[in-house]
Amino acid sequence: MTSERPHLAVIGAGPAGLAATVAAASHGVRVTLVDASAEAGGQFYRQPAAELRARRPQALHHGWRAWELLRDELRTHVRAGLVRHLSDHHVWCVENRRTGAGPGFTVHALLGPEQQDPAEVRADAVLLATGGYEKVLPFPGWTLPGVVTAGGAQAMLKGTLTVGGRTAVVAGTGPLLLPVATGLAAAGVDVAALVESAAPKAFVRRARALAAEPGKVAEGARYAAELLRHRVRLLAGHTVVEAHGAERLEAVTVAALDPDGRVRPGTGRRILCDTLAVGHGMLPHTDLAETLGCRLDGPDVHADDEQRTDVPGVWAAGETTGIGGAALALAEGHIAGRSAAARLHGTEPDPDEWVAATRTRTRLRAFFAALDAVHAPPAHWTEQVTDDTVVCRCEEVTGGEIRAAVKDLGAADLRTVKLLTRAGMGWCQGRVCGPAVAGLTGCGSTASRRPFARPVPLGVLARAGETEDLEWNP
Known part of the structure; x- marks a missing residue:
């Protein structure tokens, strides 16, 4: 009977969560897939709302075929009663219920846009595929209307088929800037410049590691060709110094960086725009893992070769274990789902079942480690944050107040700075302003x-x- 099968809760329906779900279900495990979005896919496979009746949503994506295969497999398992997909469920806590019979977990979620109705899912094991979020570093004017994150601009385009304005600048650092700039340009936006703080020399220094993944190099070349076709000006080794505007964004000032990551005096130039899409890389979502007591390696959740954390019964895959894109997330999700299925059935997993995924994981981890080194934010970005610049938007704490907490009040750690200034006490709880x-x-x-x-x-x-517990209706 279906109800007698072991039960795995997968949190997050992006590439890693989807791959893990179909892999575990294919090996006879009941899976509850819990996700905050109305539709599966995560940010990478985000779809336009059905009401928009998009004729060619695939035009906004690459890797569309992989998405179709995952979507079809998920639907097959849902129809077979092996998977239930709980969309629009916002997980706020995972409780580890240890008993004499072994570990068990309760997933606590809030249902719907109002996030009021509580829901609980009890499972034998949990797989965390919670993804990542953008890191944005402040600068004067970054709180003006018209300044959005790069991922926010992409989500708006993919999910609502809309753009924030007619003329845009895409700035910061990281591989996300390329699809954002080309996507906006293809949608008819005049992309005045792509401002990338990484200098060309940084790519040359990592050329061997980057060239080891020719598929990714080819992908980057296709984006570069699109930039040329749309006549998007690339300003490498530059950064946004300030955003200008009275009621909303009207222009940005960009400047060149020297080899040490400082702004070169006299190189500033003003670019007229009504949208600035800015991002400085990604950080993994680790809140649930931290609550469960999972070990972190730096900012990432630690996982072994099977994608197991150090907490029994908890697996992790995708961006939560390290930022590395959709292909890496798919590989890790595949490994995690198969490993969880085997362990829940009380057998040793056969690594031969995921040899191809392991090879992909190894290659892509090395590639993204090199890419991460190339796209490090400018070393001296803090010098551009004036004392009047708002750093914590929730509590309206300025750079001057934060500096005074250290210099004048003797704060020596982030917790003390938080207590003295309220930086990080707002709605986002420091997720945005923490870095x-x-x-x-x-x-x-x-x-x-x-x-x-x-x-x-x-x-x-x-x-x-x-x-x-939410009733299972296969």
Whole structure:
């Protein structure tokens, strides 16, 4: 009977979560796939709303065939009663219930746009595929309307088929800037410039490691060709110094960087635009893993060769174990799903079943390690943050207040800075401003160990544990 099969909860329906779900279900495990979005796919496979009736949504994507295969396999398993897909469920906590019979887990989620109705899923094991989020470093004017994250601009284009304005500048650093710039240009936006802080020499120094993944190099070349076709000006080794505007964004000033990562005096130029899409790389979502007590390696969740964390019964795959793109997430999800299925059935997994995925994982991890080194933010970016620049948007804490907490009040760690200035006490709980505060203070980032992964109404907390497990209807 289906109800007698072991039960795996997969959190996140992006590439890693989808790959893990279909792999585990294919090996006879019941899977509950829990995701905050209305549709599966995550940010990478984000689809336009059905009401928009997009004729060619594949035009906004590459790797469309991989998405179709995953989508079809997921639907097949849902129809067979092996998978239930809980969309629009926002997970705020995963509870580890250890008993004499072994580990068990309760996934606590909030349902719907209002995120009020509590829901619980009880499972034998949990697989975390929670993805990543953008790192944005502040600069004067970055809070103006019209300044968005690079991923935000991409999500708006993919999900709503809309753009923020007529003239855009795409800036920061990282491989995400290329698809954002080309996507906006293809949608009819005049992309005035792609401002990349990494200098060409940085790519030359890592040429051997980057060339080891020719498919990714070819992908980058295709984006470069698109930039040329749309006449997008590339300003490598440059950074945004300031965004200008009265009521909303009207222009940005960009300047060249010297080899040490400082702005070269006298190189500033003003570019007129009404949209600035800016990003400085990605960070893994680790809140749920930290709550469960999983070990971190730097910012990433530690996982072994089977994608197991050091907490029994918990697997992790995709960006949460290290930023590396969709192809790496698919490989890790495939390995994690097969490993979880074998372990839940009480057998030793056969690594021969995922040899191809292991090879892909090894290659892509090396490639993205080199790419991450190339796309490090400018070493002296904090020098461009004035004392009047808002750093924590939730609590409106300025760079001057943060610096004063260290210099005048003796704060020596991020927690003390937070207590003295309220930086990081707002709605995002420091997820946005955390890297900036760490950079300005010189304090190293530390694991947050937040008890909850998102804000939770007090009424939901009061009823926690009283909610019945969501009924399984195969």
